[in-house]
């Protein structure tokens with residue numbers, strides 16, 4: 001009998017209808033991504049930036065449908081009741097959640113409450129990774145390199161920071177470029193205090209202040225568990241593709257404003273053209289971070305080199321972005337393609353890794 005897979009997701013809501021006379025856009029148009037990411041009608045324009053497009057959810061559903069029977073489970077208020085009713089064999093979880101720093105752990109926690117297994121990391125790992133400061137504390141304790149940092153809860157904290165400039169600031173509990181902009185790079189105290197104050201007011205959460213890492217940047221897709229965890233080809237960032245004069249930062253502007261399928265930013269270099277010795281160090285740091293945070297099944301690790309060219313962990317993404325269209329800039333699928341794995345293969349492989357961890361059986365073998 002087919003394995004019953006619940007697909008948990010959060011669907012990015014559409015913006016309200018266009019003003020009278022404006023052409024309605026097609027709901028599947030890929031160029032909508034930036035319009036959907038920035039919503040002027042919301043108190044926080046990037047509130048839903050982390051949520052998924054219909055095309056992504058459909059693509060994951062299609063791929064999972066080749067290895068099991070899929071039940072779509074939107075992670076809204078009715079999710080716990082529907083999950084309890086359907087009781088799938090396991091949940092494939094791409095839901096980002098909405099409220100608070102534990103939002104990414106809500107779906108896995110509900111699964112645990114109901115005794116239903118799920119794919120990917122547990123609520124503790126998801127909560128730790130979303131809290132960039134706590135993730136860095138665990139990394140530092142485990143000897144995984146990461147930039148020096150302090151936390152600011154008030155503009156006064158920013159006035160007292162004694163780390164050397166330049167510094168980099170970002171909200172502590174966000175993802176998908178939220179709150180990371182060209183203004184995150186602060187070269188002096190007045191820039192620092194201004195930007196920290198702005199982020200505190202916008203996101204109502206602590207702000208992480210870190211040493212600015214000026215070197216090469218990479219992101220590494222990791223697949224598997226325990227000794228079988230492995231890195232897909234490294235993605236390098238080509239900052240020379242950013243608009244002239246823009247600082248080398250892969251933040252909100254680069255993710256959502258300067259990149260669209262019709263005008264793609266050719267920012268990713270995969271496999272990264274770097275010496276093998278550096279590639280080896282980057283992979284080792286990525287795997288060390290993956291194991292330190294006890295990630296499961298998959299995760300994408302962001303890494304950037306310091307002034308001495310040493311790779312440092314910037315953050316972990318245990319719910320990685322997985323846009324299906326190859327024209328979209330989406331690192332995990334891109335790294336998979338560089339390893340000869342198409343989108344469906346990637347999703348099937350991740351589901352198989354999860355199902356082997358959960359049941360000891362191969363999902364791929366069960367449908368063969």
Ligand SMILES: Nc1ncnc2c1ncn2[C@@H]1O[C@H](COP(=O)(O)OP(=O)(O)O)[C@@H](O)[C@H]1O
Pocket residue numbers: 147168170174175176177178180210211212213214217248249250251302304314315
């Ligand atoms: N300490 C830092 N030094 C230099 N650049 C940084 C630093 N932290 C973040 N960045 C830049 O900002 C980008 C986004 O930061 P990140 O923490 O990965 O946030 P997000 O969760 O939005 O991806 C990184 O990809 C990198 O380009």
Ligand SMILES: [Mg+2]
Pocket residue numbers: 302315
């Ligand atoms: Mg990142």
